[in-house]
Amino acid sequence: MKILIVYYSRTDVTKGIANKIQSILNCDIEEITDDGKYDGKLGFLKGGMNATMGRASDINPISKDPADYDLVIVGTPVWSSNMATPIFTYLIQNKDKINKMASFCTCMGGGYDKALEKMAEVSGKQQISTMFLTSKDIDNPSEKIDTFINEIK
Template structure:
């Protein structure tokens, strides 16, 4: 079974979890990157606002095609009781490639 771990991490915590899962499973790993960053205090506020409003930011296209994998694992921080907006962008753009 081949698998892909796709994650977004603003602070590095979700990245560490994704890397730990990769060590155990051997799955490919891909980090979602945004076209516009969100560092610092303003990035924190922007993240909460985007999540609450269910906004979809622009992300850089992935190197791996999720449709080519048996299993896709998503890693996301929780912002304002919702998934992060970059993961929302990924799921919106790839809804026909993942089951």
């Protein structure tokens, strides 16, 4: 199975998890970028507001076509109980190219259930696996990652 991991990470937490999954699956990976529109304290506030309002944003062009993969794993931080705005934009732009999808999110505490639900809704894809990692899980994510990967296989 050909797998692509696509993720957005404002503070590198989601990036770290995406890289751990990538190293286990030995698959392709692509970071969604936005030229730093959500950096710093102001970016944090703007990101939460845009996520709450369901706004799309400008993202940089992607290099990997999701249609070329059997499975796309999408990772996002949780912003105000929603997926990050750049991931929302990616899913809107590419939902018709995604064959199968799995999702994961990182969060300080809650809101992950709504974010994962919204990712499935926007993509129109039944998720073959989902995973959330709270701040308590980030230092030792191995068990959750293993369960996530086993559900994918």
